[in-house]
Amino acid sequence: MAELRRSGGDGASASERILVVFPGYHRAWAAWIAQCLESHGHQATLQRWDPPREIPLEDSLADLLLASGPVLLVLDDWFFELGPRPAGEWNDALRGFVAANSDRFAAVNLTNRSLLPATAVLEPASLWGLSEEAAEERLMRRLGLERRRVPRPSAGRARYPETRCEIWGEVPRRNPRFTGRDDLLTTLHQRLADADRGAAVCTLLGMSGIGKTQLAAEYAHRFSPDYDVVWWVNSDDRNIQRDRLGELAVELGLRVGNEPGERIRAVREALRRGEPYGRWLLIFDGWDDTEGIATLLPQGAGHVLVTSRNRGWSEHTEILEIPAFLRAESTAYLLRRAPHISSAEADEVAAEFGDVPLPLVQAASWLGESRMEVPEYLRMVRERRLSTVDEPATGEGFPQSSMTSWSILLNRLRGAQPQAIDVLGLCTSFAPGRIPLGLIRAYPHADLPEELRWMATDLPAWTRALDTLVNYSVLTRETRGPVGVEMGPHQESVHMHRLVHDIVSKLTSEDSRVVHRQAVRTLLAQADPGNPLDSRNWPRYAELLPHLEPSGALSSAQPRVQETVLNCLRYCYRSGEYKGGLDLARRIRDHWSRIMDPLAQPMLDLTTQESNILRASGRFRDAYELDRSVHQRLGTAEPRSELAELSTKGAMAASLRHLGRYDEAHELQLEVLDGYGRLLGPDEGLALIARHNLGVGLRLLGRYQDGYELDLDTLAKRENVLRARHISTLNSGGAVAHDLRLLGKYRDALARQEPVVRLHLQVLGARHPQTLSARGQLVMCRRREGGHTQDVGPEMASLLDQLAQVHGRGHYRTLAFITNYGNFLREHGDLSQARELIDEAEAGYRALLGPAHPVATGMLSNTGLVMQAAGERAEAMSMFEASFAGLTATLGADHPWVLGCALNAASARNLNGRIADSVELSRDTLRRARHTLGHEHPLTLSCQVALAADLRAAREHEEAGKLEDDGLLGLTRTLGAQHPHTISARQRTRPYWDFEPYLG
Structure with missing residues (x-):
């Protein structure tokens, strides 16, 4: 092996300065080589090298020798395409200049493919296929350098290029x-x-x-x-x-x-x-x-x-x-891809296509595959462009010549490889980008048009067609799966550039487009897992959804395709993709309204899903109007569809509950439950959903005991029919715990809710919307139970962040928790942050629901509590009175929300010196609370303690003392002697009630 000239005085042990010369393509190898050299005490300088074609190669190589030490060339077949230059020029330079300076040059080889014969003068050390340790040893031996054991820190080290990142x-x-x-x-x-x-x-x-x-x-x-x-x-x-x-x-x-x-x-x-x-x-x-x-x-x-x-x-x-190619980049690409053309011809082609990479790639592929001479190719492009006056524009500054070049390519393929044209046409009936083309191999028995059935049965022809399109740079292959695992043809996907998709679509005949779109629609329907409720199927639905419109699936009259379209919409709802779901629903309705009756079952199913998404997005009025319009049509339709009417009524009832029209919603929900029970039976799925929703309405009406009894029965039925881990059963379990908490049975509610949350975490995951609601209920159970006060604050802060990430801060579920956390902070002395949160929630509800909605009205009471804690007594009383009056007008005087607002209003009257008014209101509130909630409910007992305080202020000490003693005994029995409410009452701290917003 040739010995390199040393720059140091003591031979191999001297520290060397080595110039590592590499094409940019192999930057990773160059970095690793430099790291190796430096770890053994040598200095390395990296030089990316792409010698300009117009400069003689010997001169460019001579420039490398201006460095003081050895020059290490990082070689593979790519290295000798730099420029690019003819192989003869490289061989001449290697045999001449490099051979004459062999003591200064060394090389490593990264490929197992043949290099130019004259490369032998460099005696390259092959690193191909070696382990990192072996490659390092061979590198050092080729350079004649001693390996020194220098400790190398792992942090910041370049990874060996043959080792894929984690x-x-x-x-x-x-x-x-x-x-x-x-x-x-x-x-x-x-x-x-x-x-x-x-x-x-x-x-x-x-x-x-x-x-x-x-x-x-x-x-x-x-x-x-x-x-x-x-x-x-x-x-x-x-x-x-x-x-x-x-x-x-x-x-x-x-x-x-x-x-x-x-x-x-x-x-x-x-x-x-x-x-x-x-x-x-x-x-x-x-x-x-x-x-x-x-x-x-x-x-x-x-x-x-x-x-x-x-x-x-x-x-x-x-x-x-990102600009167009530099002209040198354009010509270099063309010369590498089509080595039979000259530099001047490459320059002419580059100019024709404006140095834009995509059309240049296609032009280079054509020239390289066909071996056509450039003058003939450019003549075809220019003549076809001039003669085709109706040629569609490509837009975006894309050279018009490219449309013509694609037309030429397609004409050639029609004659030489018609099956490739079939595959290409099929691709244009999918959306651009990633195309799951393997579906046609995965479902060989799909009802495909006769002329396309070869794709599912003739694997060699399929492979040849794809290879042709890849060779002509029309498509690129992609596979999904673990690194290093070969995927079968049924799992194969390809990538089609958006602009190529657009151009080829314009050059495809309408007859072919009809056939191909029908095939893709069929494949999409075959690939539908059939269950969008199962989150394991969501990746497949996400893959299918973009292709619905390009394939014509949205306008298909085939029931199986229509069901796939609806399942994709159901996926959007279940996975929380509300924005995309509403857009998809709008497009489906636009197509279906042209081909089917407004009351056809698919249209009714579409309305149900769209209504669900609207409500989940907080657009309650829009959801109600959508369902109401369908209900009006159903009422005049012949023959009558009672099940369709019940479904629409159920959706209307849900919207009415969110809109604060609780009595109307309750009456409608009773009709729905009765109808389903009569037509389907009490244990059928739709009947159970109706029962659950009736329980939601009872909670909103303040009928907590009735709601509890109904929810308990619904839970038992769902456990029997659906089993304990079903998402609907979990929902019923949470409803029972919620009822118990509203009934003041805080310990029982907590004991119920803890296992409910554990099951939610196991089945749905920590951040599923229903799990977040369940976790929120658990936090409120702990807060009301009173034994977890120290743990609740950080837990609420964390949960609020997660809700905001899932829904956004303006969503009604997030606003409810913002309110609850604000009330907690106020209760524990953080008035500044509490005011910020309560103000945010109040404004959010007012914008979402309007100022007259019961929830927006109830929020005024929370604002009053913050003001009162801050010493703003007059302003607080104004808020309490407004909330009390507003809720009384909409809900009636006996609703628990009204009773809570009355408790706060009486407190404000007392603090502002209106003792007689306070006594009168407190007495009336206690009477109503006993009637509505019972004598032992915590709110009733709070009203009793508050009346005692007002009577003391009015100097009616005997009655005050009796009421207070009875109230303390009641609180001790129901909550325990050490509960914060009991302790506060014993210390004669005036009780209050914070409003907990709930929309159902």
């Missing part, structure tokens, strides 16, 4: 023909490295076809040794984006359920903390809709890349504009 998530395969962009990649890496912690987010911005995705993928591969986690998130569709980001939770080992929002929050928290990995890279590809950024973008020590066409990202992240 988590590698669906990054597109590396493009072996990736060209240029080295300066852009270096700039991007530097920006991310220099950014402050939590702010390392950069958006690659540019028009379609400019190469944003390719650049992001190359960055991931080139700089992967810098990261422990690299995770790719396709972001063209919101549902797929959320599902894909949530999948990272499983890879990180986080113990969460299947609900996308829960998984995303867990992922963001883990990344923020840097546990279990602090060096991570997330890439959101094709994220054009900037809504919801705050709930998806992670923060922490890692890096985030976004690719987008939307300039709105400049308001949220740093922007890196």
Whole structure:
């Protein structure tokens, strides 16, 4: 082996300065080599090298020798395509200049493929397929350097390039023909490295076809040794984006359920903390809709890349504009892909396509595969463009020539490979981006059109067609599954660029489009798991949903396809994707209203799901009007459908409850329950739902005992019919505990709710919306029970954060908990934060429900309590009186909410010197509380203690003393001697009542 010239005086033991020369494509190897050299006491300088074609190769090689030490070339077949240059030029330079300076040059080889014959002069040490230890040993031996055992810290070390990072998530395969962009990649890496912690987010911005995705993928591969986690998130569709980001939770080992929002929050928290990995890279590809950024973008020590066409990202992240290729990059790509053309011809083709990467890729693929001469190719492109005056525009500044070049390609394939045209047409009936093309192999017995059945039965023909399209750069292959595991054809997916999808669609005949869309609709229906309630099926629904409209599924008259469409909508509701669900419901209604009767069963099912999503989004009035309009139509329809009417009435009752019209809702719900019981039987699923909803209405009416008895019976029926772990059974268990708490049986409520929450956590996960509600109820049970006061505060703060992440702070469920936490803080002396929270909740409810809604009115009482605690007595009394009067007018004088407001109003009258008025109100309130809630209810006993205080102020001490003694005995019996309410009453602290908002 040739010996390298030494710069030190003591031979191999001297410290060397080595210049490591590499193409940008192999930056990871160069970094690892430099690390190895430095760990043995040597100095390494990295030099990315791409010698310009116009400079003689000997001159570029001579420039490398200006360095003082050995020059190490990092070789593979890619190295000899730099420029690119003819193989003969490289061989001449190696045999001449390099051979003459062999004492200065050394090389390592990263491939098992043949290199140029003259490479032998470098005597490259092969590192291909070696372990890290063996590669390091061979590198040092080739350079003639002694290995020194120097301890190397693990932190910050470059990973051996053959070792994949800990988590590698669906990054597109590396493009072996990736060209240029080295300066852009270096700039991007530097920006991310220099950014402050939590702010390392950069958006690659540019028009379609400019190469944003390719650049992001190359960055991931080139700089992967810098990261422990690299995770790719396709972001063209919101549902797929959320599902894909949530999948990272499983890879990180986080113990969460299947609900996308829960998984995303867990992922963001883990990344923020840097546990279990602090060096991570997330890439959101094709994220054009900037809504919801705050709930998806992670923060922490890692890096985030976004690719987008939307300039709105400049308001949220740093922007890196992606320009067209430099002319040298364009010509280099063309010359590598089609080596038979000249540099001048490559320049002409690049000019024709405006140096835009996507059309250049297609042009290069055509020239490389067909071996056509450039003059002939350009003549075809130009003549076809001039003669086709009706050719559709491509938009976005995309060169018009590209449409013509695609037309030429398709014409060639029609003659040479018609089956590839079939596959391509099928792809255009899916949405662009990731296409689950393997569905056609997964369901070979699907009822496909006769001319497409070969796709399911003839695997060799299928493979040839796909290979052709991949070779012509029309599609790229993707697979989903663990790294290193080969996926079968039935699991295969491909990626079709949005712009290619658009162009090919325009060049596809209408007859073909009809056939292909029918096939895709059939496949989507076959792939429907059939149960959107099961969260294990949600990833499949997220995959199917984007393809409904392109395939024509939304306008299909086939019942099986319509059911798939509805199941996708049900998935949106169950998974909490309300915004996407409402948009999908609108599009379904737009299509179906043209092809079916408004009262057809699919339309009624659509209304049910849309109404559910509207209510879940807080749009109660819209939901009610939607259901009411359908109910009016049903009332005049012939023949009559009583079940449809009952379903619509049940939805209307739910909306009326949320709107505060409790009596109307109750009467309607009674009709629904009676009807289902008569038509279906008392234990059928719909009847049980109606029973549960009747219990909700009874709670809102203040009929707590009636609600408890009904809910207890419903729970028993559901445990018998559905079993204990069913989501509806869990809901009934929570309802019983809620009733017990409202009845003042705090210990019993707590004992009920604790196992209910444990089951919710096991079955649904910690952050499922129903689990969060159950956890909120548990916190309130602990607070009312009185023995967990020290633990409740931090638990409430944490739960409020989680609710806000799931629903947003303006959602009615979050507002309810904001209220409860604000009341807790006020009770424990934090008036400042309590006022902020109560003010926020009051304003939120007023905006959501209107000022006259019972919940918005009841919130005034909470505001009054804060004011009274702050010494603002007159202002507090105004709030109490307004709340008392407003709720009396809407709910009646005996409703428990009214009784609580009356308790607070009497207290304010006393504090403001209106003793006689206070006594009168307190006496009336006690009488009504005993009638409504019973003598032993905590609110009744509080009213009794309050009346005693007012009577003392009025100097009626005998009656006051008797009432107080009886009240203390009652509190001791019901709550215990050490309960905070009992202690406060013993200390003669005036009782109060905080309003707990509830919408059902």
